[in-house]
Amino acid sequence: MNRRLVLLAGPSGSGKSRLTLASGLPQLRLDDFYHDADHPGLPQTLGIPDWDDPATWNGAAAIACLEQLLRTGRTRTPDYSIPLSRKVGDKQLTIPDGSSVVLAEGIFAIEALPLARAAGIPARGEIRRTPSHLIDIVPTILELAGASPLPSAPPSPGRSLIPSFTKDETIPRESLWWLHEGNRALRSGDWKIVAAKGQPW
Secondary structure, three states: OOOEEEEEOOOOOOOHHHHHHHHOOOEEEHHHHEOOOOOOOOOEEOOEEOOOOHHHEOHHHHHHHHHHHHHHOEEEEEEEEOOOOEEEEEEEEEOOOOOOEEEEEOOOHHHHHHHHHHOOOOOOOOOOOOOOOHHHHHHHHHHHHOOOOOOOOOOOOOOOOHHHOOOOOOOOOOOEEEEEOOEEEEEEOOEEEEEOOOOOO
């Protein structure tokens, strides 16, 4: 059967994995295709591999597994340990019969797009420029499900991202802010202010 590939990209901590899990769709973790830390020639920053550099990722292996998964409904992928920075085994990935969509998420999903096209996988690239955050996941899923928040639930600070699904549309909001391990940031429109832990704005 024809299966559709959806590539979900974003930086670490942006909520890709949560959104993928919440969708209930079959998924492939692109982060499982990182090279081991002792792989020759990895780009370095401060003496350690720069894991934000696409050169630390085995895109060819990822696309080969994606192609097989879309074509047959099953494949074997690496089982990669992020804490150990190495592959610790393999795992079988099988998608249910009748599943027409496969999600592949990871920080290098953007890099996967031209590789998928080169491998003959139909892939249409679209960019959404509207800022979003973890707080937008619940309102988006609720709208997709046609559900409403519980009456006892506090008002959600997030916004549904559905208007941006079909076109590059800005989601109106007053501001976005976050606080993570003492690091903090505030964004309003195109203005941003950031501060590291213990440092002034």
